[in-house]
Amino acid sequence: MNEQKENLSAEDRVPESSVPESEKGAPCGSEGLNPDRRAFLAGAAGLFGMMAVSSCSWQEFFQQNFQRMTKEELERSVERLRAEYKAKYGKDFVVGAEGPIDGTLFGYALDIQRCIGCRKCVYACVEENNLSRDPQIQYIRVLRFEDGNMDLEKSTIYYDPEEVPEDGHYYIPVQCQHCANPPCTKVCPVQATWTEPDGIVVVDYNWCIGCRYCMAACPYMGRWFNWADPVVPKDKVNTETHYLGNRPRMRNVVEKCTFCIQRVRKGKYPACVEICPVGARKFGNLLDPDSEISWLIRNKRVFRLKEELNTQPNFYYFFAT
């Protein structure tokens, strides 16, 4: 905490206008039957304790939701983060905040005929997105089914044979489906998670209060919680990050797959698409009729998981013979 304060000059201090009214002056002392008073006082009383443990600066504590930040606020926030990461990892980070590319809506398709269950995608994602190694978080879960059914209760992600693919089984990797009608974004009490214009469902890690309502709402186990401080080895950390994506997170907030927002908004494929050795993963712009994904949807028999829930995932599955 001290190191990052050194990096902040006087101009970086949060201007008066963005300090909430109630924080000016003493937190206690208001009279009257304010229904929020009890909860607020309890929160204020715990404020100092929380901050000491959460190890964040005053400015970071009071920053607004990403969607409401001004450009200057965002720049300041990015600088704070870069300083924090430099102090923690000893490396210079890029914390981008690129907006969506005009006219894009990302779609993803996975060829179940090809997937061999090697889990290379799982670990490519872990490396690219700075996922915690301990406690272990993996956005992608490769489900192994028996031939003849797609019964989730008979599936497993813990298969560990000598070689894959195994006889009599097939594999369906599942991650956040980036639904067009997401059940998770509508339940967040503070709008810490929303759908970006290019279809990516994102989380503002600095705004999330950790209530885990969105995790209860997601039908695809797309969301994960940092029950403890995430641990990313210094030598493996990826310094090319996005504010809404793979920047190193903090404890007790929700995180999820973002279609590698730090890559796709620069035109690159997500890490899982690139690493797949059999080319089972396809990605592109649904609004472009000439893209791979558009052709695929028109010409292959695609389906989506749990279609009856009307979540309208942008993540398709298909069989290419």
Added chain:
Amino acid sequence: MWIDAVRLTCDRIAPPHTDKGESMKGIIHIPRVGPVLVLLALLALVVGCLAGPVGAQSGDKPQEPGKEKRVEFPVPLKPLPKTITPCRACHGPEKDFKILWTRQEALRVHTNVQLKHGEQRVWCLDCHHPKDRNYLLPLSDGKKITFARSYELCGKCHGTIYRDWRRGIHGKRTGNWNGEKKYHLCIHCHDPHSPKFKALAPMPPPRKPRTPREIAKH
């Protein structure tokens, strides 16, 4: 020579079906259109030899109905195994061995090649040009196929896969979803002699969540 061409053509029409590798003298029926086919085959050979250098040029835009915004990039050829000497060292117009038209179990000097492609349906000369071993069999327009464009040959039998590959659905692509991509040729992933993927060892399974008993020790 001409009889060889005829046999080659006829093999393609009515492939021999024996797994003994014996010569097929009594079994092949040369149809009545034989002479016409012979003439066509000769023509193809001549045109192929002449057009060889032309056909080897990269950068031809493939014909795709409707739209075509993607450019086909020639990619560096997968390095051949070091044990293989250039084909011309042994095969070529000047010097060559007797062409073996039928399947042989022993691959003579090419002992490093395990041929397991379509079981009995595919054999060396189903892909390799019998006369010019630096090329693969020609297309129906007579152009000999280079190794760099070997996908055109694969596409002859694997048409649906070829179509999917052209559109990016089959096979791995890296790079940019909205720009330059790196394609992989068939032979980058599939060994043409033994194309079936070997099974590989999976990466480790995820850790299971703590069981209540483990948590209770907290």
Added chain:
Amino acid sequence: MPRSGFVSGALKRLVTGPPVYYTWVALLLIVAGIGIVAYSKQIQAGLVVTGMTSYVSWGLYIGNFTFLVGVAAAAVLLIIPAYLYDFGPIKEVVIVGEALAVSVLIMCMLFVTVDLGRPDRIWHLIPGLGILNVPSSLLSWDILVLNGYLFLNLFIPGYLLYKAYHMKEPSTSFILVFILISIPWAISIHTVTAFIYNGLVARPFWNASILAPRFLASAFCSGPALIILVYEIVRKYTKFEVTDEALFKIAEFICVAMFLNLFLLGCEFFKELYSDTHHLSPMTYLYAGLQGKDALTPWIWIAFAFNVIAFVIFLIPATRKNFATLNLGCVLIVLGIWIEKGIGLIIPGFIPATLGEVWEYVPTSIEILVTLGIWAIGLLVFTLLLKVIIPIETGEFTKGTRAEA
């Protein structure tokens, strides 16, 4: 300065009482203290010290919250017979129900707060400062209705007690408006809480229309049962009068509510067992165990037994009007509904997980200690409130009298 008379009088009443009072308050303070220490450990290490995982991401805290919101709703619903039907015996005792509602609401808010991963960011919920996601998020709605309900439950008794302290008649027409509002509000707090779970398509165990009615039915069992027990204690230790008639009437309401609760449970059983789809799995886990995991099975069957026994006790007039069995019935109902609605509702919603896995949940010692601490705080608030309210109601503590022990 009338207020200082009240404040000093109230304070004096809070710190003086019979020995049992001192023992009780001391016990509560100790348990609350232990709870606070345990919570500070949770703050230091993060939620990893709880038994929750990304598979079962809500546990004991939210289970208690759910149960207590039901108690809060039912406490005030006694107002309906009291004021609408002018049922004298209950009218006088409603105020205790409202005090219970206040304490329980505080407990609810504490339970939600300790469950949050980032309680330091709780200000994000305040509209204006942060963002309160209404109308979309049911959790936001719940915060609004719970706070509004807290206000109503502070204001209505506050007004009535103020008038009683000053020995003036309250203006019925003025307060009636608020009382009438509080009736649908009480139903709505529990309906909104039910809707928090009900709207989640990912959890078929909750995504059933029967959930909200079941919530209300079980709330109408547990809340009044607690009130019966509280009234008996209050009338034993103070001059507060509660007629037996009032208690038996409340017991009748409980009987009807428990019948509804059991009937709705039966409906759920039929639908899941007969249709025999994957939606049966959470129920199988709860009542029989799934893939060899059955940590909750003995609990739920005990709860079921308690509920049925209590129903029978309340049904038969002889046992209903016998205080030994009545009290037993009340205790059984509170425990039974706590199990059934608290952990027996929250945990099976997550089992099996959305992609089919079966992972169980067992609370850790820190969770249990924090839970007990919050219960202690709630009971402490309730005790202290009653220590001031009861004397006002009985006329012992008014503007004119000096503070007595």
